[in-house]
């Protein structure tokens with residue numbers, strides 16, 4: 001991939017790093033390192049999201065161990081050091097320095113931590129270092145876990161302001177059904193719109209090594225494409241896959257990204273802070289926000305669910321319960337319960353004060369669905 005310098009986040013699943021075996025496959029990793037070094041030589045920035053700590057830990061422990069959260073945390077604590085050590089040695093063959101960053105959901109959700117992680121990442125790239133990122137499994141409890149590296153890689157792509165996110169796995173991409181048990185499944189080579197139908201085609205992991213399967217890869221694609229990052233899913237063991245798939249010369253599922261890239265705080269909102277409450281809007285408000293670029297006024301609110309404070313993230317839903325936007329509320333849930341449906345001129349009498357004329361300002365919200373693409377996805381024959 002010659003031309004303009006790009007930032008590419010490459011997510012390597014356990015399936016790729018172990019080549020389906022019980023421990024890390026060094027030969028496979030050497031081949032991936034060679035391709036990353038080639039990308040760097042062409043002037044691109046590379047960020048790796050590497051799974052494989054649990055698999056490496058399991059192989060190193062060399063005695064039976066189950067799959068409970070605490071057992072996997074222990075295995076990750078054993079394996080993460082081995083994993084990064086191996087990456088370090090392999091990249092050193094090409095004179096490339098790597099860095100380890102272990103993140104949890106909180107590092108993305110809390111704005112100040114998000115900015116710290118972003119600054120570190122930016123600095124590493126400025127110094128030509130390849131950041132190698134994984135979830136901090138050893139300390140990530142169920143509540144603070146991202147849970148899978150597909151979603152984590154989408155968050156990383158946003159943090160790194162990436163142009164592309166490449167999810168490398170043990171399949172050539174997304175099929176209309178899991179090809180492990182559906183030989184007739186058709187290969188989807190281009191996705192224009194991630195619909196509920198498409199989500200229903202993506203199953204879980206076909207092995208005990210992987211986490212989340214295609215379902216989490218689609219979630220990742222949705223998060224990243226909304227933020228203006230093009231996403232590709234491809235087979236990590238195919239020769240020259242990184243360079244060939246980026247150049248369009250190898251099979252891959254490409255998630256076309258139509259939206260103009262967006263900046264700053266809105267990217268952070270898209271990276272995935274959890275929302276504490278829901279605001280249900282009437283049809284007029286949904287239309288005004290989705291299609292006209294308006295802010296949310298109290299008048300357009302029909303119901304409020306959950307508890308939240310001023311400045312917290314809330315989801316905006318239509319009357320059917322579909323979330324169509326996320327944003328930072330200028331009122332808490334108690335205030336909104338009092339003013340929902342009211343005209344802006346009534347706020348003073350209802351509350352005794354007016355903190356703001358709008359409930360969610362345009363600058364503080366991101367719309368998740370806009371115009372519907374006519375084509376959802378395209379399939380092609382695959383051999």
Ligand SMILES: Nc1ncnc2c1ncn2[C@@H]1O[C@H](COP(=O)(O)OP(=O)(O)O)[C@@H](O)[C@H]1O
Nearest residue numbers: 013014015169175177203205206210211213214
């Ligand atoms: N519609 C689908 N298309 C392709 N693969 C699918 C689909 N549904 C489920 N899968 C499964 O997803 C697996 C890849 O995900 P996973 O096991 O989590 O790998 P990784 O470790 O690379 O993240 C495939 O091996 C396949 O069995």
Ligand SMILES: N[C@@H](CCC(=O)OP(=O)(O)O)C(=O)O
Nearest residue numbers: 014051052053054148149211
């Ligand atoms: N953080 C875990 C990997 C979690 C995960 O999402 O795995 P995978 O589906 O193989 O990318 C590990 O390092 O083992």
